[in-house]
Amino acid sequence: MESPAVPVPLDPREQPILERLLRTRDALLLLKQDKSSYIKSRDVLPLYEEVIGEVEKLNAARKEQDRRLIHNRLDYVLDDCFQLISLLFLTVGRNNEAPAVYSLATTIQRLLDHLEEAGFYSAKDLNSITKTLESTQETLDRGRNTYSPALLTLLESRLEQCQISLKRLQEGLNVLSPSLAQTHETLVSILRSTSAVNTRPKFSTTEVNSLRDQLKKIESHMKDGNFVDADGNVLPSQENVKTLMDRCWRWTETVLERQGKIHEAFQEQYERLLEIRNQLDRLSVTQAWSLRETDLFGYQRKLDRIDEARVNGNFVDAEGHTADLHAQRTLLYLIRRSYGYIYALLISSEPVSEALLPVYNQLQTLRRCLIEVKESGGVSNSRELYPYSMKLNSIDNMRVDGKFYIGPDIPEGQGSVNALLAECYDLVWDLRAAVADEESQP
Incomplete structure (x- = not known):
């Protein structure tokens, strides 16, 4: 469950808290795994109260410590507990209550981090996240007189971090010329479509060439390497779009050259991520009938651990060598796509108990x-x-x-x-x- 590099708590006051939280997490996992009956609110609420009680003790123990302490095993176990409680609240239909927000907030932060790292995204990506953050804030505001201040402070901190990341990404789009917004969106779509073809069981050269034809069509409207308006005037603030265009050309060339074959040193990581992506894809099709929100916990944890195992943002093989550009981008695409599926499944969860x-x-x-x-x-x-x-x-x-x-x-x-x-x-x-x-x- 934990990464092997996670340190144990150094403060002796934290050790008993960790031990109690480990027992609570075990109980939450047993509840999640029990498919013999429907999960009920009365099963979840006592475990929620146990976690909140431990959080309050932890806050008291850490009050006088440096808040920039490195996360230890206790923090990871606590995160597991909150993730599970959040998904259990969704499973019993209590979507509009504060504890249900946690899983969505952490998934949004992962998505925003990956969008920023990738360096390309569209207004559509940010619009959905903006609306979701607004609704989650409303959920927190409704819960102020009902839920523990310790929980609300934690959730508000998560949402604040999301808002900071979102604002940074929005500023990146604001520099675009309005006349180039549609072109920019098309180029983002071409990059993603190329990555999708690159991870299919049977590679299609025809599809990639079709995407390159779209690039040629966009290029045909340029003049002397610049994007221009109907009168031939050079459009302002086009450097980002030109860079994205160049990236599309280079990525389609690389993908055609590799024909969907990843470097053998990263084949195992690739297959793990591909399986996670494919399972989430199937869930997204049948989710109304087959999804129990707690099932997402396993996918989240697998993705988180793969993501956190990167070194300075790079995937490394068993001998510590970093991935080449093709492997790096392919693996990152699969992680981003998987988090995207989890986000979509979470926001489409209905406020109805699985029993109904x-x-x-x-x-x-x-x-x-x-x-x-x-x-x-x-x-x-x-x-x-x-x-x-x-x-x-x-x-x-x-x-x-x-x-x-x-x-x-x-x-x-x-x-x-x-x-x-x-x-x-x-x-x-x-x-x-x-x-x-x-x-x-x-």
Whole structure:
């Protein structure tokens, strides 16, 4: 679980805290791994309280110490505990509560660090993260009177670091000429598409050449090596775009030359990252039906450890030699892509307990079908609505006093499921009313 280079706590007051947190982490991992029953809030909250109690003791022990202390094993175990609690809160449907924010905040920081390191990104990348940070801040603000100040201080510090990194990246885009924004976005897409082709099971020379054709098309609109407007005037602030263009040419050449084959010294790292990326890709397709948010913990930890094993930002082989440009960029692409998948899975998590997800997913599917029927012109007679009405009634009949029970429990997310059920009823009513209006007309 830990990197072998992580030091043990030097302060004797921290050792008992570490031992207790190790026991709590074991309990959290057992809860995560138990697929025999649904996870419930009452399973998670006592473990959350245990972690917060240890954090308060740790803060008291470190109060007089230098805050720039190197992270020791206790910090890593504490991070594991918060990650697990955060994912467990999402699993039980408590997405809009402060503890659920932790995993998302750490993933966003990883993404921002990688975007800055890569040196190329688009406004779309930053827009999504900006909105997510705003909503997570709102979640923290709502939890001020409910959750421990120790937790809120920790989360606010994480979000503040994210905001600092985000501002730096936004400033990098602000220097671009507005006239070149679309070209810049296209070049970012070409770089990423080239990296994607580079990691496919079967390398496609045709795809890379197609991307090079796009570069030629962009280049054809340049004049004397410069980007110009419709009147032939040189556009300002174009150095970054020209550098990105040159990078696209060199990367497509390198990828064509290597034909998707990575240096053998880095083959093992490549295969590990490729498997993580592919598993997360599959999860992103089936996540509504198969994802238990706590499953993401294993992927996060594997990625974190691979990322942290780099030396001065470089991947190194078993003998300590740094990776060549092709291997370095390929491995970094796979890490970034994997963190991107985790981010997308976290923000798409529904505020509904896993116990209610089967019902919620059925209603989501029903809603989509009804919207498609409505947008395609409705139904010709009310009998066509019978299958939808019967399905809605069967779900509605599962409720007792307006609530969905799973055994004796009332899982989180009742409001979301009931709102979706009401929306489906409204769609059926609208479709039925439209048929009745048509039948009443002479």
